[in-house]
Amino acid sequence: MIAADPYAAAPWWKGAVIYQLYPRSFADSNGDGIGDLKGATARLDYVASLGCDAVWVSPFFTSPMKDFGYDVADYRGVDPIFGTLADFDALVARAHALGLKVMIDQVYSHTSDQHEWFVQSRTSRDNARADWYVWADPKPDGSPPNNWQSVFGGPSWTWDARREQYYHHGFLKQQPQLNVHLPAVQDALLDVARFWLDRGVDGFRLDALNFAMHDPELTDNPPVANPVKRTRPFDYQQHIRSQSHAGLPKFIERIRALFDEYSDRFTLAEVGGEQSAREMKAFTAGETHLNSAYGFDFLYAVALTPEVVRATIAEWPGGAGEGWPSWAFSNHDAPRFASRWWSEETRGTLVRVALLLLACLRGNVILYQGEELGLPQADVPFEALQDPEALTNWPQTLGRDGARTPLPWTGAADGGFGSDEPWLPIDPKHLPMNIAAQERDPGSILNWTRRVIALRHQHDALRSGGIALADADARLIAFVRTGSGEALLCLFNLGDTPIDAPIVAGREVVEQVGELAGSFIGARSAVVVKWS
Incomplete structure (x- = not known):
């Protein structure tokens, strides 16, 4: 009797190459300067041509766009700047016709302050959703309840005069923190998940999942001992009280149980911070948690070194009960790796080396749009900055806009994006690296990317092996x-x-x-x- 091949039976997502599509900057179908779902749908054949298994579409939900879609005002709605729910359904249908799975972001740690849940919650201390968010009384002197700091700068507490209380926000003050300890909140989030799964979505990337549960006692965070230079108050603390409460894996079990009602679906947690390795493992352990976690080992690395790669590999040896990692070198929140790791003089060859390395690592590959072209970080002048983090911390950090500029499809002045005035300016140095030109060049980085993705698919050892x-x-x-x-x-x-x-x-x-x-x-x- 011939034993079954364990690699042939692996689910589609195990070892998958996932293309992160940032819709604002992918393709603009109506000339308003902002990429949209119709534009993305029309260009999905390009993603399929790379050999990718799935496309992850960054947020397109109804939002005031204070944090460009990660401040969700309606979990079931499509923001008009991106199109309609019918446009999203068309994107899913086209992707599936091309053999691509579709993943979307889900933001369960916070909402927009314009979400109907928060609008009701802030009206009083005794309404039906009064405790759906993290509210707390001030200290006797009127100051915030504790020392927690927000990612984007300053205390993570904002005073609300209607309730005469502070509300907690791990990010912008317009992104109030949900009280995910509450079963009713969990139920509401799971209803949202079911809505998208029923529409044919194949997987979720769960944004900032380790922010989703706090210490109910509101205990102060301890300071970080390492005296390195810091650019934000957030960096001075160990975030062991404001996030990653021990109850979070129980909520994760509920998410997994819902996903197990569907076939062939995939869950991916975003887990950043100083405790990310431990949390990634806790969130993905065994058969009752998430399928994979999105590591920041390379996104945070100031240099790609043998030591960094060896340490990352050693963290995920593939032991019994261990989850499956996912790796990215860049994304919409991190500077592009071509610039972060190398100078203009050396990056040409090293980008190819890095792409081959990414294709050879154990885990899923997440390719951020433009990496397949070798794009460096764009230069965005101060007057054109949109990112709230950049505006708050400039010039100490240049923020995230340089990784979010429109994808150059052609060498035309608008890059073939579809608008003469895109929401972020196209960097002139990106134009010679455009897709059309690289398509024609057999030796281009684009065609090298196709080659290494094909290599990964040709060898089970690379895709899902040890x-x-x-x-x-x-x-x-x-x-x-x-x-x-x-x-x-x-x-x-x-x-x-x-x-x-x-x-x-x-x-x-x-x-x-x-x-x-x-x-x-x-x-x-x-x-x-x-x-x-």
């Missing part, structure tokens, strides 16, 4: 991927000098970037070889 660090020169990133009777040795040299790696000599090359001469891996080079 991983183990390999014994090699410490200056190299070296690991072995195993699966379906195959083992692949993956070696990456990010440095400026060749490195001797005898373990690679004489082996069959599966893929490479840069120079490989005998056992010497050239500077800024990478190679994948058959190990067995």
Whole structure:
């Protein structure tokens, strides 16, 4: 009797390549300067051509756009700037016709202050939704209830004169924190989840999930001991009281139970912060929690080094009961990796090395729009900034706008985006890197991206197999991927000098970037070889 192949039975999401589509900046169908759902739908064949398994559509919900859609005013509505619910249904239908799964964001830690739940909650202390948000009395001197700080700067408490209380917000004051401890709030959020699942959505990215439950005693956060330079009051604290309460995994179990009523669906938690590795594992452990968690190990890394990669691999060895990680090098909240890690002089080859590395890691690959072109961070002048974080902390941090500028489809002045006056300006240095030009160039980064995604799909060892660090020169990133009777040795040299790696000599090359001469891996080079 022939044993079943465990890799053939793996769910679609295990090892998937997921393309993050930021709708404001993907494609504008009506010329108003803001990308929309119709524009995205018309361009989905491009995403499919990359070889991606799924598209994650960042928020398009009804919102006052104080935080560009992460301040949700109606969980079931599509904001008019993006289109209609029918437009979303059309996007799902087109994606499925192209063989793409569709994921969307769900924001369960907070809403907009214009959401009907909060509008009612703030009217009095005894209305039907009075305790749906985190309210607290002031201290005797009128100051906030504790020392908690918001991500975007300053105390995470805002005074509301109607209730004569403070409400908590982990982000902007226009994003009041839901009281997810309350069963009624959990029920309402699960009803929202069911609404989108019933419309054919294949998965959720659960935004800022570790912010969703606080310490009901409102105990102060302790300070961080590390005396490094900080740009926000938020960075001075260990956020062990204001988030990630021990009750959160129980709510996660309810989310998973709902998803188990549907077939082939996927849950992905966004988990950032100093406790992210521990929380990722708690949120994904066993068969009753989420499928995967979205790690920040690389998004937070100021440099891509062998030490960073080895430490990340070591955190997720694939033990019994361990969840499945997902990795991204950039996203809408983090500067593009091409600029964050390398200068203009060296990034050309190293972007290719990094994309091959991402394709070889154990876990899901999340590719942020524009990474497949090698786009660097855009320069956005102060007068054009839109991001509230950038405006609050400028010039100490330049914020997130530089990663959110429109995707350059062509070399035209508007980048083929669809508007002469987009919501963020197109950086002129992006125009020569446009999609149309790279499509015509067999050696482009775009076509290299297609190549490494295809490589991942061709080898179960890369898509959903095991991983183990390999014994090699410490200056190299070296690991072995195993699966379906195959083992692949993956070696990456990010440095400026060749490195001797005898373990690679004489082996069959599966893929490479840069120079490989005998056992010497050239500077800024990478190679994948058959190990067995």
